[in-house]
Amino acid sequence: MLHRTYNDQNCSVARALEVVGERWTILILRDAFRGVHRFDDFQRSLGVARNVLQTRLLRLVDEGLLERRRYQEHPPRHEYRLTPRGEDLWPVLLALMEWGDRHRSAGEAAPRAVHRDCGGALTQRCLCSACDAQIEVGDVELRYDGSGTRAA
Amino acid sequence: MLHRTYNDQNCSVARALEVVGERWTILILRDAFRGVHRFDDFQRSLGVARNVLQTRLLRLVDEGLLERRRYQEHPPRHEYRLTPRGEDLWPVLLALMEWGDRHRSAGEAAPRAVHRDCGGALTQRCLCSACDAQIEVGDVELRYDGSGTRAA
Numbered sequence: 001m002l003h004r005t006y007n008d009q010n011c012s013v014a015r016a017l018e019v020v021g022e023r024w025t026i027l028i029l030r031d032a033f034r035g036v037h038r039f040d041d042f043q044r045s046l047g048v049a050r051n052v053l054q055t056r057l058l059r060l061v062d063e064g065l066l067e068r069r070r071y072q073e074h075p076p077r078h079e080y081r082l083t084p085r086g087e088d089l090w091p092v093l094l095a096l097m098e099w100g101d102r103h104r105s106a107g108e109a110a111p112r113a114v115h116r117d118c119g120g121a122l123t124q125r126c127l128c129s130a131c132d133a134q135i136e137v138g139d140v141e142l143r144y145d146g147s148g149t150r151a152a
Numbered sequence: 153m154l155h156r157t158y159n160d161q162n163c164s165v166a167r168a169l170e171v172v173g174e175r176w177t178i179l180i181l182r183d184a185f186r187g188v189h190r191f192d193d194f195q196r197s198l199g200v201a202r203n204v205l206q207t208r209l210l211r212l213v214d215e216g217l218l219e220r221r222r223y224q225e226h227p228p229r230h231e232y233r234l235t236p237r238g239e240d241l242w243p244v245l246l247a248l249m250e251w252g253d254r255h256r257s258a259g260e261a262a263p264r265a266v267h268r269d270c271g272g273a274l275t276q277r278c279l280c281s282a283c284d285a286q287i288e289v290g291d292v293e294l295r296y297d298g299s300g301t302r303a304a
Contacts, residue, residue, distance in 0.1 A: 012249045012256065016255075117283070129274070
């Protein structure tokens, strides 16, 4: 049976997608992570229409994922910087990158995220915060009722 | 400077979004992870128009993320099951869920992913596969040139 009472409004995945569930939005954030901050640079990188880009950037500012900062007074110029809330999305980006690498690369090398200090490849692991077990997809259960142990 | 030669076609995030970069698509996969397999159940869960749902499901089958299986002969009925390629997306779902929980919950409890065995909360960690360091966002560097050490 489906849990009809747990609809989109009560699902953290759906709530996240309300903000980041558009292709341009995720690609804007991707660019911000790799050091793009100015409107014209986003525009060149993405090749997206300027009005679409403007709308998406302002939405991300409104939602607190990007901060709009003036970097020049005459004439006034602004840039867009990730906030802590925006930076918290990097595991999503990393997971998308890993999946794209594995399943959509068609043999072509794409930019890779590596450990700055040693150049090693990054890997995401899911752990249980209570018993520290490494979690695979079959070990996951969704709980709907507030039961279950929170992390110690 | 931007890396103009590494456009969308050569970015694993962009490639991933070509398949999963639509809100309904991610929510269909979310439902498949929580045990929804039949057209009418997806439709009830998502409240999406039937033609949109049909298009999205067939796209996911074409892309090898879902498998369409006949479960009844008279009349013929099919269900949709995650393939290994589809299952590999669960870190993306988990990362979206964690972010939504932290930043978009508005104090309401949403369904939580827990460790089936002990009920503990799940947590994603990023590790370096070469030196085993735990990686934070500031430790990540993007490499575009094929340099850098692959995992040992």
